[in-house]
Amino acid sequence: MKPSAFEYECPTDLNAVLGFLGEGTDTRILAGGQSLVPMMNYRLVAPERLIDINRVHGLDYVREEDGQIAIGALARHGDIKASALIITHLPIMAEAYGWIAHAAVRNRGTLCGNLCHADPASEMPALMQVLGATMVVSKSAGSRHVPASEFFLGTYETVVGADEMLTEVRIPIPEAGTGWAFQEVAMRKGDYAWCTVAATLRVTEGRITAPRIAVAGLADHAYRLEAQEAELDGAAPGADVFQTVAHAAAEAADPPDTEQISADYRRDLLRTLLPRVLRAAVGRAGH
Amino acid sequence: MMKTAISFTVNGRTREAFVPPRMLLSDFIRHELELPGTHVGCEHGVCGSCNVIVDGKAVRSCLMFAVQADGSDITTVEGYSTDAGLHPIQQAFWEEHGLQCGFCTPGMLAAAKELLAANPDPSDEDIREAISGNLCRCTGYEFIINAIRSAGKAMREADIQNTLQPV
Ligand SMILES: Cc1cc2nc3c(=O)[nH]c(=O)nc-3n(C[C@H](O)[C@H](O)[C@H](O)COP(=O)(O)OP(=O)(O)OC[C@H]3O[C@@H](n4cnc5c(N)ncnc54)[C@H](O)[C@@H]3O)c2cc1C
Ligand code: FES
Ligand code: FES
Numbered sequence: 481m482k483p484s485a486f487e488y489e490c491p492t493d494l495n496a497v498l499g500f501l502g503e504g505t506d507t508r509i510l511a512g513g514q515s516l517v518p519m520m521n522y523r524l525v526a527p528e529r530l531i532d533i534n535r536v537h538g539l540d541y542v543r544e545e546d547g548q549i550a551i552g553a554l555a556r557h558g559d560i561k562a563s564a565l566i567i568t569h570l571p572i573m574a575e576a577y578g579w580i581a582h583a584a585v586r587n588r589g590t591l592c593g594n595l596c597h598a599d600p601a602s603e604m605p606a607l608m609q610v611l612g613a614t615m616v617v618s619k620s621a622g623s624r625h626v627p628a629s630e631f632f633l634g635t636y637e638t639v640v641g642a643d644e645m646l647t648e649v650r651i652p653i654p655e656a657g658t659g660w661a662f663q664e665v666a667m668r669k670g671d672y673a674w675c676t677v678a679a680t681l682r683v684t685e686g687r688i689t690a691p692r693i694a695v696a697g698l699a700d701h702a703y704r705l706e707a708q709e710a711e712l713d714g715a716a717p718g719a720d721v722f723q724t725v726a727h728a729a730a731e732a733a734d735p736p737d738t739e740q741i742s743a744d745y746r747r748d749l750l751r752t753l754l755p756r757v758l759r760a761a762v763g764r765a766g767h
Numbered sequence: 768m769m770k771t772a773i774s775f776t777v778n779g780r781t782r783e784a785f786v787p788p789r790m791l792l793s794d795f796i797r798h799e800l801e802l803p804g805t806h807v808g809c810e811h812g813v814c815g816s817c818n819v820i821v822d823g824k825a826v827r828s829c830l831m832f833a834v835q836a837d838g839s840d841i842t843t844v845e846g847y848s849t850d851a852g853l854h855p856i857q858q859a860f861w862e863e864h865g866l867q868c869g870f871c872t873p874g875m876l877a878a879a880k881e882l883l884a885a886n887p888d889p890s891d892e893d894i895r896e897a898i899s900g901n902l903c904r905c906t907g908y909e910f911i912i913n914a915i916r917s918a919g920k921a922m923r924e925a926d927i928q929n930t931l932q933p934v
Binding site: 481482483484485486487488490510513514517518521522530532534558581582583584585587588669670 | 769771787788789791794810811812815818824825826827829830831832834835877878881882896897899900901
């Protein structure tokens with residue numbers, strides 16, 4: 481199908497974007513269009529007005545600032561994936577990008593658009609929680625900083641208000657020696673996840689410290705496995721403890737049961753992927 | 768309906784048009800520019816048959832609005848060959864039977880062009896990755912992979928620069 485008619489604005493500076501958003505009509509930001517345009521083509525959404533941010537100057541950066549990587553609203557998946565800063569400081573993100581969509585989609589899709597779209601089976605919302613990212617949410621009156629763990633509310637739902645825009649994501653550079661791993665099972669290459677597991681941790685004197693684990697595809701939004709993190713914190717790494725936490729996480733999960741894939745199967749995936757991810761993360765940690 | 772004036776280059780020619788904002792780039796290319804080589808399958812970004820090259824990058828033309836192409840440089844499949852003949856990637860698809868019905872071919876060629884511009888000697892794994900966003904219902908993919916491998920070889924041997932700009 482074709483999208484229904486809309487008004488189109490294409491401002492070149494951020495203040496103008498925020499001004500349009502504050503006007504109160506049924507307005508959406510058009511970033512990469514890789515989620516919004518399919519939904520418009522299907523007429524799942526029919527906004528009255530689109531604010532195209534693709535010509536706004538100075539939003540396409542990936543840069544290092546005060547021990548953090550700052551990623552602007554127009555930084556595209558493909559450029560982030562290939563960025564030397566990301567490959568050096570956040571290799572888990574570069575790896576996860578191998579699982580997200582395809583080259584032509586990554587050429588236009590943006591990280592910020594992806595996070596605002598908030599698909600329950602999307603990888604980056606899980607990764608942002610593992611990495612402890614901060615979301616900079618802006619409107620004309622000013623910006624607020626929202627931790628990734630509080631950003632996602634549900635399917636296609638975030639804390640970003642109708643008059644607001646996600647202008648930047650800030651990701652702390654993990655301490656040297658942090659181990660990491662990312663694994664996923666999806667129906668086809670580049671599809672949304674059936675189950676994604678991402679983790680970072682450190683190993684100090686033979687004990688796991690600062691474990692952070694998040695999953696996607698198992699609920700209406702990605703979430704941290706806080707109980708399992710607590711269990712692992714201070715534990716000696718090993719197959720037994722990995723199995724124990726994986727079983728507990730799978731028991732606690734309440735995944736969607738769909739015709740294509742059952743809740744039980746998703747739980748099985750979590751039980752299988754979590755120990756693999758933990759093993760790989762421990763293997764990468766500096767001891 | 769409100770229309771917006773745009774100007775852009777397609778296959779090396781400068782063009783101007785008035786478009787309603789809701790017109791997809793894919794429809795604009797096919798119906799307004801009358802370049803039907805760009806195919807439309809799913810219209811939601813999944814099949815890749817509508818891939819065209821915009822400002823040096825392969826993109827889904829069904830997920831862009833024509834107004835967004837204002838000032839851009841677009842190459843469609845019609846822009847790959849020259850008076851001298853088919854582009855070496857097209858030639859390789861022909862020789863290696865990289866197509867049957869041809870529906871997916873324009874999108875496959877755009878993906879292949881982008882891959883070979885960045886990586887003139889790709890592994891089969893690289894080729895599979897590059898076409899992972901393009902669905903083919905006929906060939907079983909193996910012949911497409913053979914075609915892209917062989918195009919890379921032919922272009923390296925002839926020292927043909929594969930830029931993403933029109934030839
Ligand atoms: C074939 C295909 C496969 C895909 N596979 C995956 C996958 O495996 N995993 C995955 O995670 N994604 C996948 N995607 C989606 C892709 O990652 C999109 O790029 C992303 O979800 C949206 O980013 P965008 O910049 O294109 O946003 P748009 O489509 O432009 O916008 C998406 C939504 O966010 C809003 N928005 C955009 N930017 C902002 C902002 N800065 N502030 C506030 N609101 C904003 C828009 O108004 C809209 O509601 C796939 C897409 C396709 C077409
Ligand atoms: S028609 Fe554009 S991706 Fe299928
Ligand atoms: S040749 Fe028929 S779809 Fe690929």
